[in-house]
Amino acid sequence: MFVAALDLGTTGCRTYIFDLAGSIIASDYQEWESYYPSPSWVEQNANSWWESIKKTTEGAIKKSGIDKSEIVSLSVTNQRETIVPVDKEGNPLHNALVWQDRRTTDQVDYIKKKIGIDKIYRTTGLTIDPYFSATKILWFKDEKPEIYQKAHKFLLVSDFIIYKLTGKFYTDYSNASRTMLFDIKKLKYSEDIASELELDLDKMPETIESGVEIGEINSDEILFDKKTLVVSGAGDQQSAALGVGVVTPGNVKLTTGTGSFMLAFLEKPNFDPKQRVLCSCHAIPGKWVQEASIFTTGAFLRWFRDELGTEECRLASEQNQDPYEIITEEAEQSPIGANMLLAIPHLVGAGAPHWNPYARGIIYGLSLGHKRRDITRAILEGVAFEVKKNIEVFSELGIEPKELKLTGGGSRSNFWNQIYSDVLGMICVRNVIEEATSLGAAILAATGAGLFSDVVSAADSICKVDKKWNPNIDHQNTYNEIYSLSKELYSILSEKNFYKNYIDITQNKNSD
Structure with missing residues (x-):
């Protein structure tokens, strides 16, 4: 049967x-x-x-x-x-x-x-x-x-x-x-x-x-x-x-496809x-x-693939590989912190924990020396930072996961899974x-x-x-500092009402 x-x-x-x-x-x-x-x-x-x-x-x-x-x-x-x-x-x-x-x-x-x-x-x-x-x-x-x-x-x-x-x-x-x-x-x-x-x-x-x-x-x-x-x-x-087996208290999963969704x-x-x-x-x-x-996580990576990843797509075609394999392999060549790039994945607004429909995606810190691999690593890290914000909220509500169960297309990347573990300071697992x-x-x-x-x-x-992926303590300490800056960048723009003002102004210009 x-x-x-x-x-x-x-x-x-x-x-x-x-x-x-x-x-x-x-x-x-x-x-x-x-x-x-x-x-x-x-x-x-x-x-x-x-x-x-x-x-x-x-x-x-x-x-x-x-x-x-x-x-x-x-x-x-x-x-x-x-x-x-x-x-x-x-x-x-x-x-x-x-x-x-x-x-x-x-x-x-x-x-x-x-x-x-x-x-x-x-x-x-x-x-x-x-x-x-x-x-x-x-x-x-x-x-x-x-x-x-x-x-x-x-x-x-x-x-x-x-x-x-x-x-x-x-x-x-x-x-x-x-x-x-x-x-x-x-x-x-x-x-x-x-x-x-x-x-x-x-x-x-x-x-x-x-x-x-x-x-x-x-x-x-x-x-x-x-x-x-x-x-x-x-x-x-x-x-x-x-x-993935989230059937008893303390079980939490993260599914990453177009977006990322964490359930306890x-x-x-x-x-x-x-x-x-x-x-x-x-x-x-x-x-x-x-x-x-979190609305646009895998979608942020897909945007890179479709708009900037022509070379990675060409190599993937020649080698009969998934373009995302090439993209994440390249990202691994960028150092922790993506050569001082920060990405915030709010391409269609911010979901949890902000719920800001006016927010938009950010790649901060671009300079002439940056490579495509730095952008992709910044995207992977930026998604992990958004997950960390929500893990902290879960913790406030009495939910204390011992590990995070990773699923979805994003979980195929061992490198991304390790970034999650390092950023969160938590064991991450993928099922058979x-x-x-x-x-x-x-x-x-x-x-x-x-x-x-x-x-x-x-x-x-x-x-x-x-x-399973176990956190690297040295990486975790570095990520904690970058994470604080990422939160601060969003807060500054949000508190100044920048997101809504920008959309109001540009929409009015477009309607003219």
């Missing part, structure tokens, strides 16, 4: 087929396009998600050599917060607004005045930020009222795929808890918040726990056998936490008095996670199965089909450590 995980990320999707020991039998990948109507707006065509998942499913099943009837169940995991309005037949009425999209700053200001940050945080566990789905739904209501009125449902990525597979409109608690419309203590949509925002909750899908059977497949468009059970999945970060296990909701980090529902029923989101997000979805799929008794015991038996 086998299970499938459909993993729809920010830049593309993968279909994985797992056996019950957690080994990957086959997988297939397909990228899709994002659209940028303006520099801080990010959209995707929801139909491309479905077309891509159909292709990767066919590819994975054919590569596996198994009969499709042997796939007992599947689960979907997804980029969260991204929202698309659909009609009664599930047809998109507009491009999806992606989680990175920052167009909703007016809606953010309105929600702050209308409801207030405290009520939103105490109810949903979230701060008020363009990141979250409610601001995007409100944007449709304000700016595209005809689409809002026509919309039968506003769906997250997994909700859209679940509808395509089953014809049913469902979302799970972990995803719903990222909409800014969900009461994480009562585990239902907040009628108070929706009423104050004049949003119709009938336009939202029904909520259920992760790991629950939804039904069999009723689509003729995809290669899965129609007897395959569709089981409710989880948002990508909660799924990754499950897939919680037995009950835990709220930060200063509202710097968030609280959401876990993929494990009846459990929660403390979460810190890197694809923790998909593994978490596979665990949910198997448990929902009755193949495991519960998700925690399944994770305990499957999640095994492959490699």
Whole structure:
């Protein structure tokens, strides 16, 4: 028997087929396009998600050599917060607004005045930020009222795929808890918040726990056998936490892909008095996670690859290597501190712990003698500094990780993992199965089909450590000094209101 995980990320999707020991039998990948109507707006065509998942499913099943009837169940995991309005037949009425999209700053200001940050945080566990789905739904209501009125449902990525597979409109608690419309203590949509925002909750899908059977497949468009059970999945970060073994107190993971997301296990909701980090529902029923989101970490490295890394891409092509391997190998040739360069990875605004939608990326200290490798090392170190800020907040809230579990594409770099360990002064580990997000979805799929008794015991038996990195004390001491300067640089610009003033001035110039 086998299970499938459909993993729809920010830049593309993968279909994985797992056996019950957690080994990957086959997988297939397909990228899709994002659209940028303006520099801080990010959209995707929801139909491309479905077309891509159909292709990767066919590819994975054919590569596996198994009969499709042997796939007992599947689960979907997804980029969260991204929202698309659909009609009664599930047809998109507009491009999806992606989680990175920052167009909703007016809606953010309105929600702050209308409801207030405290009520939103105490109810949903979230701060008020363009990141979250409610601001995007409100944007449709304000700016595209005809689409809002026509919309039968506003769906997250997994909700859209679940509808395509089953014809049913469902979302799970972990995803719903990222909409800014969900009461994480009562585990239902907040009628108070929706009423104050004049949003119709009938336009939202029904909520259920992760790991629950939804039904069999009723689509003729995809290669899965129609007897395959569709089981409710989880948002990508909660799924990754499950897939790396964050199932008991003291466990913390960091997933780095487009962004970096740090999650700690919680037995009950835990709220930060200063509202710097968030609280959401876990993929494990009846459990929660403390979460810190850093928006553009791997994306910062990708920006370097696409805009400045022509030479590294050429070498990678000649040597049949991943360009990121070349880029990080080159970064290793730059000394600690990146030859006195500092990078702050706020390319679409700052997430935790700052929550500043006006912040932008910085490379500070450039001189004529700097090389590309210095820039890439500064990016790697700058991301680690952002993680350290959030580890310090977790510590204030009583979360004391003994080690940090690293997952995602960023964890493939041993050099980057060592930087994390040195900056944090903490043991960092990587599991045998890197694809923790998909593994978490596979665990949910198997448990929902009755193949495991519960998700925690399944994770305990499957999640095994492959490699550890221990901190270099000398490097740690040096990084502590650089880290202080990085924090000071951000603080100076923020306290002087530089970020917002700069955007206001340049936007006005552009509109002229």
